[in-house]
Amino acid sequence: TLQDRLQATFRSLRGKGRLTDADIDATAREIRLALLEADVNLGVVKEFVAAVKERAKGAELSQALNPTQQIIKIVNEELIEILGGQARTLRFAKNPPTVIMLAGLQGSGKTTLAGKLGLWLRQQGHTPMLVAADLQRPNAVNQLQVVGGRAGVPVFAPEPGNGIGDPVSVARASIEEAKRKFYDTVIVDTAGRLGVDAELMQQAADIRDAVNPDEILFVVDAMIGQDAVNTANAFAEGVGFDGVVLSKLDGDARGGAALSIAKVTGKPVMFASNGEALGDFDLFHPDRMASRILDMGDLLTLIEQAEKTFDADQSRKAAEKLMAGKGFGLDDFLGQMQAVRKMGPMSKILGMMPGMGQMKDAIANIDEREIDRIEAIIYSMTPAERAKPDILNGSRRSRIANGSGTSVQDVNGLVNRFMETRKLMQQMGRGGGLPGMPGMGG
């Protein structure tokens, strides 16, 4: 399979210290195949792979990842970026009702989506109404009414004798109805054809002009593969849209359509539909889609773990040095603090780091600004001073205070705190292992 082939390529890269251009080219070829097999549009694949190659060539070597993992990480990040990074959700109108119009080919899942969106909105405390502006197929109105009934959302439809017979008039009248009855969102279901055609586009454009939507959602069947780009382009030109909904993701489509459409139209994928039931619906998650397109979920998880392990490794090494005795210097102290800062709020993280449990008391009350000051002080020391703070006499201390823009008291405070911490930790180290320090038992 493809995954095997990719992993074989990656295996062959393993163990190299540095990526050559040839390595990058070989990997890029495999990734190109992976994307094509996921049904990503050829033009999109070419552009994408070129961008990844560019970035891989300029990339700094990561210490945590081997070159293979690094390229996959880049590919994954670029995919997520194109798919919309942080997913966007619906924009609601300042003056209700918010009008959402659904457009797309017949069978793409519009009517089903109307029900799903209706239920989803209702669950969030909105008061949606569905509008049957698909009068093309005999059963279309009835289908929407069934879906609305299941979702517990009212449906506005032409009735015999109410004089509204065409989709544009229905759509227009529905807005008045929503205002009268204080529905805050109106979801307009429209007709689709089996293929793109001019009459269909005209009708959709007319409905659009009649209701002035806040969001036009283009609904597309994830299974249609390579055709997705042409269809999306036709709708972008004919009607225009603000966001994409991918349906039928419960099928075995790898999701190349999502990438193609997002890249070509520049519009975000906003929702994902993954089944016939009303609850089979979710906000779109670019990261999940990226791993589906790459079909390498396991590998991506491994990469994440490798990076985390590396961080943990760094702090473990520092802790080991400390336990061994005198090796622990201000450099290590600073490294620990920077690692903590990189990882987030101090209080939460401290307890999780090997060796840091004991430092907790010493630095628990240090705020971010104080870390900046500590950094400045340590950077103003010579390597010898950092390694052996014992040599810090009065004149060295005042030189350091000057160099770091702090006071001698600040320098004294830091050095004293460091010495105390180190002493405490060494005592505990001789006591035979610290309680609550994972990985320090041996």
Ligand code: GDP
């Ligand atoms: P429309 O013509 O665009 O209104 O599409 P419909 O909403 O009528 O859907 C066409 C068919 O696809 C129906 O049989 C739906 O039950 C089915 N369908 C819609 N969305 C999904 C989905 O996410 N997954 C699956 N498996 N079927 C879906």
Ligand code: MG
């Ligand atoms: Mg329909």
